[in-house]
Amino acid sequence: MYKIKTYNTISVKGLNRFDRAKYEVASDINNPDGYVLRSHKLHDEVLPESVKAVARAGAGTNNVPVAEYTKKGVVVFNAPGANANAVKELVLAGMLLGSRGIIPGMNWANSLTDMTDAAEMSKLMEKQKSQFAGSELIGKTLGVVGLGAIGSLVAETALALGMNVVGYDPALSVEAAWRLPSQVMRAENLQALLSRCDYVTLHVPAIEATQHLINEESLKSVKAGAVLLNFAREAIVDAEAVVKSLDAKQLRMYICDFPEPSLLGRDDVYAMPHIGASTAEAEENCAIMVADQLMDYLENGNIKNSVNFPQVAMERAAQGSARITFCNDNVSGVLGHVLSVLADHDVNVIDMVNKSRGDIAYNIIDVEQPPSDAVVSAIESVEHVIAVRVI
Template sequence: MFKIKTYNAISIKGLNRFPRENYEVASDIGSPDAYILRSHKLHGEALPESVKAVARAGAGTNNVPVEEYTKKGVVVFNSPGANANAVKELVLAGMLLGSRGIVSGMQYVNGLTHMTDAEEMSKLLEKEKSNFAGMEIQGKTLGIVGLGAIGSLIADAALALGMNVVGFDPALSVEAAWRLPNQVGRMENLQSLLARSDFITLHVPAIPQTKHLINADTLKVCKKGAVLLNFAREAIVDAHAVVDSLNAGHLGKYICDFPEPILLNRPDVLAMPHIGASTEEAEENCAIMAADQLVDYLENGNIKNSVNFPAVSMDRNAGIGARITFSNQNVSGVLGHVLSVLADHKANVVDMVNKSRGDVAYNIIDVETAPSAELIAALAKVEHVIAVRVI
C-alpha cells in the first residue's frame, strides 16, 4: 500500500488516478511515500525518510527545495504543458486588453452613474470614445521569450490573428522545436527580440539565470511604446525598473499576473491576481498528469517530467523476479560496482537502463529472482549511491 500526502486542494479527477486498492491518499498521513501539491511551500519543512517523490500539479517548482531533495534521492516531478492552454488564453486576453482602452473605457462607463438619460449618455460617449482608442494587433510583431509548451501555443494563436512572431529560447529542446510553427522567426539573442517587438511575452522558468531577466538595461533596448506581458514568474521582471521605464515614457504598458504594491493604480499597468492557470480544466489536467507520473514511478520506477532526475523508462516483463532502482552521484565506476555486487550475490540481471542528468544518475535493473535484504543493504553501501528501491 502506497501512501500519498496531499497539500492544497488537488482536483478529485487527479486524486482518482490513485487506485484505492493500492493507495492511501490524505492530507494528514504518516510515513508518506510521496507528496502531491500545488503552491504549498516545502522550504524549511522536515522531509520524512519515507518520501521517495514529490509531484507538483503545475509547471513551476520554486516552492520545492529541489537541490536538497536531489541529494536525498527524492524525484521531483512537475506537469509541463498541462496548464498551457489556460495561460495561452490569458496571454491573448492580455494582449487585446493592452492594445486598446478596454479596461479604462469600461471603468469610465461604470462611473457615469449620475446620468439617467440614455440619449445624453450616448452623445457623451461618442464625444469621449477617442480617449480610449488603441491599435489593432494584426500586423504587429509579438516577441516570445521561451518557446516551450506555452510559448509554442501562443505563437500558433498569434500567427492565426495575423501577427508577425519572433522567438528567443537558448535552451530550446528538439521536441519543442518540432512543435514550433516554421513562420516563427528565431532571434539569436534577447536584445534582438526586444528591439523589434511591439508586444513581448515571457515564458521562461524562474531560475537563478532568469532572475530579473527584464531589467533597466534590457528595457532600454525595447521598442518605444512596447507592451510587456509577464505570465511566467514574478522574479523574471524587475518591477521597479518597469515602473521607471513607464514613467520615462519608454515602455508602453506592463501586463502581468503578479501584482506588487509599486504597480497598483497605474493606467499603464494591468495586474491580474495570479490566475494564469486558474481554470477548472487546467487544474484537472495538472493533477491528472502529476498523479499518473507518481503512480508510474512508485509502481515501475519510471521517471517522466522530473526537474531534477533524467527521463528513464523501461517496460515491465512478465516473470521477472523484481525490479531494483537506484540513484547515484554521476561519477564513473558506480554502475560497474553495483553490477559486481549483484554478481557476487548471484543476482542475474535480465534487463537494465542507466541515464544521467547533471550531477545525478538513475538506474533501473530487472533481476531474475527477488533480491535478499542482504543484497539491498550491500547496494546501499556502494560509494556514491544515494538511494535504492525494490519494486
C-alpha cells in the same frame, strides 16, 4: 500500500487516479511515500525519510527545494504543458486589454451613473469613444521569450491573429523546436527581440539565470511604446526597472500576473492576481498528469517529467521477476560495482537501463528473483549510491 500526502486543494479528478486498493491518500498522513502539492512551500519543512517522490501539480517548482531533494534521491515531478492553454488564453486577453482601451472605457462608461437620458448618453459615447479606440493586433510584432509548451502556443495563436512573431530561447530543445510554427522568426539575443517588438511576452522558468532577466539595462533596448507581458514568474522582471521605463514613456504598458506594491494604482499597469494557471481545466490536467507520473514511479520506477532526474522508462520483465532501482552520484564505476554485487550473489539480470542528468544517475535493473536483504544492503554500501528501491 503506498501512502500519498496532499497539500493545497488538489483536483478530485487527479486524486481519483490513485487506486484506493493500493494507495492511501490524505492531507494528514504519517510516513508518506510521496507528496502531491500545488503552491505549498516545502523549503522550511523536514522531509520524512519515507518520501521517495514529490509531484508538483503545475509547471514551476520554485516552492520545492529541488537541489536538496536531489541529494537525498527524491524525484521531483512537474506537469509541463498541462496548464499551457489556460496561460495562453490569459496572455491573449492581456494583449487585447493592452491594445484597446477596454478597461478605461468600461470604467468611464460605468461612472456615468448621474445620467438618466439614454439618447443623451448615446451622444456622449459617440463623442468620447475615440479616446478608448486603441489599435488592432493584426500586423503588430509579438516577441516571445521562452518557446516551451506555453510560449509555442502563444506564438501559434498570435500568428493566427495575423501578428508577426519573433522568438528567443537560448535553451530551446529539439522537441520544442519541432513544435514551433515555422513562421516564427528567430532573434539572436534578448536585446534584438526587445528592440523590434510591439508586444513582448515572457515564458521562461524562474531560475538563477532568469532572475531579473528584464531589468533596467535590458529595458534600454525596448521599442518605444511596447507592451510587456509577464505571466511566467514574478522574479523574472525587476518591477522597479519597469516603473522607471513606464515613467519615461519607453514602455507603454506592463501587464502581469504578479501584483507588487510599486505597480498598484497605475493606469499603465494591469496586474492580475496570479490566475494564469487557475482554470478548472488546468488544475484537473495538472493533477491527472502528476498523479499518473507518481504512480508509475512508485509502482514501476519509471520517470517522466522530472525536473531533477533523467527521463527513464522500461517495460517490466516476466512475471515473478523483481525490479531494483537506484540513483547515484554521476561518476564512473558505480553501475559496474552494483552489477558485481549482483553477480557475487548469483542474482541474474534480465534487463536494465542507465541514464544520467547532470550530477545524478538513475538505474533500473530487472532480475529473475527478488533480491535478499543482504543484496540490497550490499548495493546501498557501494560508494556514491544514494538510494535503492526494490519494486
